[in-house]
Amino acid sequence: MDKGILYFSAPWCGPCKVMSPLVEQMEKQGKIRVKKVNVDYDASLPAKYNIKNVPTMVLTDLNGNEISRKIGQMNEQQILDFYNG
Numbered sequence: 001m002d003k004g005i006l007y008f009s010a011p012w013c014g015p016c017k018v019m020s021p022l023v024e025q026m027e028k029q030g031k032i033r034v035k036k037v038n039v040d041y042d043a044s045l046p047a048k049y050n051i052k053n054v055p056t057m058v059l060t061d062l063n064g065n066e067i068s069r070k071i072g073q074m075n076e077q078q079i080l081d082f083y084n085g
Contacts (some may be wrong), residue, residue, distance in 0.1 A: 004033040008051045010040050015073035016055045029043040033085045
């Protein structure tokens with residue numbers, strides 16, 4: 001099954017500022033498939049997935065169905081474990 005991560009973040013969020021460059025680097029390296037969602041500019045996806053905190057990562061199948069989610073700051077290994085878990 002193919003999957004991807006919806007990464008919900010905001011420019012004012014301290015942990016997001018740490019995670020965002022890491023997430024971008026991991027995607028460029030082909031380790032994860034991710035779509036970044038800035039909650040300040042896109043209200044529809046955060047509402048659809050009932051996002052209350054940032055950073056939040058939602059693992060979805062390619063139809064957008066939620067498989068699992070993690071809230072809070074994660075390091076590279078934690079992101080990989082979440083993605084591959």
